[in-house]
Amino acid sequence: MTETNEAHFGALPPLYKYMPNPYPDQRLWRCPVCNEKTGQRTLPLLVLVEPGQFMILKLTCRYCRACEALIANKHEIEHALTEFFQELDPTIIGNEYFVMGTLEKQILRQESQFPQSLEEMRQITHDFKMAYLELRMRQTGWFREGQEPPIVEPPPSQEWVSTRPRLLTWRPK
């Protein structure tokens, strides 16, 4: 599985190896890296939505204790973002976003103490130790010897899709 590098942001020690799961129906009871049984963990994720909008998202993820993989359902993240921006600013919907890390857990108990500045946010952020590229699943079934099972393409984003009007050019002949 391939890894991506990320920029450093959080002041706290890095935690977890982040793994986005783009298959809404796959719960990943077993870890795709080591095949151990996964548990679950509810954590505040720090999400940056372009341009420059930081979000705190409480999400229940699958977690592998053995290899520290934190598996987040991409469609759940996009559902939460869509609901939020439908109210605030629908033109943001469909923009690029990055899950940057996790926040100190007590922030979920004290919303009144949400960080007031980017620097305060940095002080309670754990970057990820690393981030995997989106998972890809292979078909199961019977295959000829030596034939690799084809990849099952994940469904595209259903909700996190831009609805902004596009400007098309047209010129009479």
Ligand SMILES: [Zn+2]
């Ligand atoms: Zn594992």
